[in-house]
Amino acid sequence: MTGLSRRDLLRLAAGLVALGASVPLRRGEADELPCHLRPNHCGEWEALAHYIDTVILPIPDGNPPPLIPGNPESFAEFRRPFPRVPVWNPPGPQRVGIQAGHWRYDQSPDELKNNRLNPGTSGGGKAEWEVNLDVCERVVARLEELGYVVDLLDGTVPIRYRAHVFLSVHADGDVTGTLRGYKVASSRFSATPEADQALCTALWEEYGAATGLTPQPNQVSNRMTGYYAFNARRYQHAIAPGVPHAIIEMAFLTNAQDREFLFRQPNRVASGIVNGLRRYLESIEPSPPAPLRQFLGELGP
Numbered sequence: 001m002t003g004l005s006r007r008d009l010l011r012l013a014a015g016l017v018a019l020g021a022s023v024p025l026r027r028g029e030a031d032e033l034p035c036h037l038r039p040n041h042c043g044e045w046e047a048l049a050h051y052i053d054t055v056i057l058p059i060p061d062g063n064p065p066p067l068i069p070g071n072p073e074s075f076a077e078f079r080r081p082f083p084r085v086p087v088w089n090p091p092g093p094q095r096v097g098i099q100a101g102h103w104r105y106d107q108s109p110d111e112l113k114n115n116r117l118n119p120g121t122s123g124g125g126k127a128e129w130e131v132n133l134d135v136c137e138r139v140v141a142r143l144e145e146l147g148y149v150v151d152l153l154d155g156t157v158p159i160r161y162r163a164h165v166f167l168s169v170h171a172d173g174d175v176t177g178t179l180r181g182y183k184v185a186s187s188r189f190s191a192t193p194e195a196d197q198a199l200c201t202a203l204w205e206e207y208g209a210a211t212g213l214t215p216q217p218n219q220v221s222n223r224m225t226g227y228y229a230f231n232a233r234r235y236q237h238a239i240a241p242g243v244p245h246a247i248i249e250m251a252f253l254t255n256a257q258d259r260e261f262l263f264r265q266p267n268r269v270a271s272g273i274v275n276g277l278r279r280y281l282e283s284i285e286p287s288p289p290a291p292l293r294q295f296l297g298e299l300g301p
């Protein structure tokens with residue numbers, strides 16, 4: 001299913017031996033082992049992350065090849081789904097990553113250097129990133145009140161970022177100034193499409209209910225479903241495969257009515273996002289006790 005090579009199988013066997021090793025440890029000794037070798041719960045999730053990042057979808061080298069328009073080869077990696085992996089769901093407090101789209105766009109790393117030229121759309125005297133950041137700060141404050149661990153992220157996510165959910169927050173733009181409404185999408189190459197679908201459904205419904213804005217499912221773009229921060233095959237600075245994720249375009253900053261709503265009702269905008277995230281997070285089943293072993297069992301011998 002995952003097309004493992006002989007070399008991968010050997011690494012896999014070594015990993016299994018490490019996991020299954022029942023070496024007697026003195027008190028305190030286990031804490032000094034590398035995390036993926038520790039015989040505890042946390043170690044199981046670390047082992048899974050290590051396996052995904054080295055075998056299933058190794059972290060790229062930070063020098064993505066140029067995308068040449070018209071060359072189907074260079075865009076194939078945006079269409080091919082990632083291998084399926086377990087949903088990232090370690091025990092303990094649920095962690096949420098909230099990305100303020102385009103924030104600190106000028107500080108993007110070399111592999112995302114095109115982003116240094118992209119502050120997003122603008123309208124009403126504000127750059128998109130300012131509007132995104134304002135809403136995100138409200139979302140973060142509310143989620144923290146609710147007991148979640150929250151990371152407020154700028155346009156560049158940490159390398160192989162992991163959380164129980166990741167949401168990228170944007171505002172839309174169009175040259176005519178007539179388009180209105182909101183959109184939600186996940187990546188078309190996701191490793192966890194069912195979880196992403198559940199997240200997107202929660203966001204579509206809760207955001208619409210809180211804001212009264214019009215959903216525009218037919219206007220979801222390739223830029224959303226191929227969003228760079230989802231693309232762990234091409235970029236180092238991307239969420240890890242297995243992290244349930246979505247991107248939301250909150251409304252059109254280029255439309256007078258939408259803009260008015262974004263500027264005057266940011267708390268309603270934020271609560272729509274919070275309600276969607278919360279509904280999804282509360283629906284997650286408790287984490288499996290041995291995710292890597294269970295996953296390898298599903299892959300078969």
Ligand SMILES: [Zn+2]
Pocket residue numbers: 101102120121128170171
């Ligand atoms: Zn944007």
